[in-house]
Amino acid sequence: MSRWILHVDMDAFFPSVEQVLDPGLTGRAVIVGGPPESRGVVSSASYEARRYGVHAAMPTSQAKRLCPDGVFLPGNHEAYEEYSRRVLTILERFTPLVDQASIDEAYLDVTGCEHLLEPQDGQAAPTLPQAPGVGTDPSAAVRVGRAIKAVVRRETGLTCSVGVAPNRLLAKTASGLQKPDGLTVLLAEDVPRLIWPKPVGFLHGVGPSSVDHLRRLGIQSVGDLAHYPLELLAREFGVSGRHLHDAANGRDDTPVLPADSAGEAKSLSRETTFAKDVGDLAELQGTLLGLADAVARRLRRHGYVGRTVVVKIRRADFTTVTRSRTLPEATDLAEDIHAEACQALTAFWKPGLEVRLLGVGVANLQRSQNPPTTLFDPSEKLRRVSRVVDRIKDRFGERSLTRARLLEPSGRREEPGGEGDQES
Ligand code: DCP
Ligand code: CA
Ligand code: CA
Numbered sequence: 001m002s003r004w005i006l007h008v009d010m011d012a013f014f015p016s017v018e019q020v021l022d023p024g025l026t027g028r029a030v031i032v033g034g035p036p037e038s039r040g041v042v043s044s045a046s047y048e049a050r051r052y053g054v055h056a057a058m059p060t061s062q063a064k065r066l067c068p069d070g071v072f073l074p075g076n077h078e079a080y081e082e083y084s085r086r087v088l089t090i091l092e093r094f095t096p097l098v099d100q101a102s103i104d105e106a107y108l109d110v111t112g113c114e115h116l117l118e119p120q121d122g123q124a125a126p127t128l129p130q131a132p133g134v135g136t137d138p139s140a141a142v143r144v145g146r147a148i149k150a151v152v153r154r155e156t157g158l159t160c161s162v163g164v165a166p167n168r169l170l171a172k173t174a175s176g177l178q179k180p181d182g183l184t185v186l187l188a189e190d191v192p193r194l195i196w197p198k199p200v201g202f203l204h205g206v207g208p209s210s211v212d213h214l215r216r217l218g219i220q221s222v223g224d225l226a227h228y229p230l231e232l233l234a235r236e237f238g239v240s241g242r243h244l245h246d247a248a249n250g251r252d253d254t255p256v257l258p259a260d261s262a263g264e265a266k267s268l269s270r271e272t273t274f275a276k277d278v279g280d281l282a283e284l285q286g287t288l289l290g291l292a293d294a295v296a297r298r299l300r301r302h303g304y305v306g307r308t309v310v311v312k313i314r315r316a317d318f319t320t321v322t323r324s325r326t327l328p329e330a331t332d333l334a335e336d337i338h339a340e341a342c343q344a345l346t347a348f349w350k351p352g353l354e355v356r357l358l359g360v361g362v363a364n365l366q367r368s369q370n371p372p373t374t375l376f377d378p379s380e381k382l383r384r385v386s387r388v389v390d391r392i393k394d395r396f397g398e399r400s401l402t403r404a405r406l407l408e409p410s411g412r413r414e415e416p417g418g419e420g421d422q423e424s
Contacts, residue, residue: 003111004141005256007163007171008091008148011180013104015046017083018073020157029054029070036061036072043075047180083156090151094144096268096302096365099256105175107168109256110144112303112367138164138185145183169252172204191250196223203247210244213237222248258365269310270294271359277316279354285342291360292338296331297390305330305368309340312359313348320357323348330366333382337362 010016015030029049034040042063045054052067060072084103091098097109145162152160161182163174173195174186186194195202200222201211217236219225225233226248233241246252270291278284288311299306310324323344327336341360 002166003109003256004138005165005168005171006108006110006141006145006148007165007168007175008087008106008108008145008152008160009163009172009175009179010087010104011159011161012044012046012050013083013158014044014075014080015049015073016158017079018076019046020083021076021079025071029067030073031060031063031067031070032073032075033060033063035074036064045070083158086156087152087158087160090155091148093151094148096258096298096304097256098258107171107256108144108148110141113144136187138187142183142185149181149183167250167252168254168256169204169247170250186250188250191226192223195250196221196226196248198222200225200248203244205247206244214244268295268298268304268306268363268365269312269359269361270298271312271357273357274355277354277356278358279352281346281349284345284349284355284358287358288341288345288360289334289338291358292341293334295360295362296334296337296386297393299332299362299365300368300386300390303368304365305332306362306366307331307364308362309337309344310359310361310363311341311344311348312357312361313345313355314357316354316356318356321348324363326364330364330368331379332368333379333386335382336379 014032018030018032019025019028027048028046029052030046031042031049031054032044033042036059040060042054042056042058042060044056045063049063049067049070052070054063054067054070063070064072080103084100087104088098088100088106091106091108095108095110095113098106099108100106141164145164149160149162152158159181161175161179161184163171163176163184163186165171165174165186166188170186170188170191174184175182177184177186177194198221199211200206200214200219201208202222203225206214213236214220214225217228217232219228225244228245230242230245233245235241237244272287272291274287278287307330308324308326310322312320312322314320325340325344327340331337337360345358
């Protein structure tokens with residue numbers, strides 16, 4: 001299946017955060033790095049400082065000679081982490097398929113997400129049925145890229161550069177082609193013209209020793225590598241021979257899967273903290289329904305289904321357990337998610353358990369296929385009802401419709417301006 005992938009990379013990330021935090025630094029040459037006297041090196045330089053020839057990994061002492069009037073800062077990693085998280089949260093409003101690749105960059109699979117432009121306050125714009133944006137026209141993916149740049153700038157004050165391409169490799173290459181504040185589309189057909197003339201070291205993952213090895217084979221440019229016989233590359237480099245060959249030809253079919261720090265598939269989840277610890281199984285099951293509802297709605301909004309239902313239970317003493325169950329088929333229906341979550345909770349529950357926090361997540365996400373159109377299929381009927389409910393909630397707000405079961409009194413803590421739920 002063809003996809004549209006975005007690569008979002010923040011411009012001069014560390015110095016830009018410094019400039020946002022201290023507007024007096026705007027427009028100035030800002031250099032973040034280790035101190036010159038202890039042989040420190042530059043972590044990153046603002047674009048103003050790069051005009052003097054200052055770049056990352058250069059000794060700070062050399063940067064100081066090139067740019068004596070620059071503002072030299074030791075770095076504030078807590079602030080960088082904080083901004084990194086804020087940007088990630090923005091990206092996740094556009095699609096759950098966000099793979100953060102480093103502190104300042106992420107891949108997004110936005111295939112079919114173009115109807116989710118300009119989400120406000122965590123809410124996506126009303127969803128209109130649309131054909132998924134697969135094929136050869138990048139314009140919908142470009143609109144998503146523009147919207148991301150606008151929201152990131154508005155909410156963090158930072159600029160980023162976005163690459164739009166049919167795969168991760170080309171998207172990453174594209175984001176670097178027009179920095180800063182760029183948006184670049186790179187299609188497979190552009191590879192010979194734009195990428196083949198570059199030296200092989202331009203390819204990500206081709207370091208100095210590979211460059212030397214390739215040069216000994218007479219391979220200098222990316223184009224040389226693309227035309228080199230695959231069998232000979234495989235003989236020289238083993239399995240990475242094929243990767244090199246694919247990279248030089250702009251081929252990459254690695255999917256964008258959301259990953260947490262442990263590298264596991266992340267779940268799309270909702271959780272809630274009770275005002276008062278809850279021990280009653282029926283009340284907990286009722287809470288699970290509201291959470292399952294919220295998760296299912298988010299899945300449908302983004303066009304995903306998931307197979308694994310995860311329940312998170314935090315006891316009164318703060319110990320936390322998760323229980324997961326895998327469905328026979330992937331779903332985006334609250335009823336399915338709720339049924340599995342209830343079974344998982346019931347199997348775990350015993351008298352005396354006091355629950356402080358309850359969460360429901362769905363993992364193993366995949367794009368929803370075109371659903372069967374027969375109304376004799378009971379889950380199709382439910383799906384249609386759910387979509388109508390989604391649309392009403394999109395227009396009139398989250399609380400406009402409530403399941404009868406959720407009207408029962410509960411001890412859920414109401415957080416100002418929200419439902420006390422957290423997305424994670
Ligand atoms: N970084 C670092 N040491 C390096 C390279 C990077 O500490 N040798 C840190 C500082 C950067 C951040 O990681 O701000 C992101 O690295 P990038 O390579 O994406 O570079 P920048 O974001 O600084 O600049 P660009 O606009 O070129 O992406
Ligand atoms: Ca960057
Ligand atoms: Ca980067």
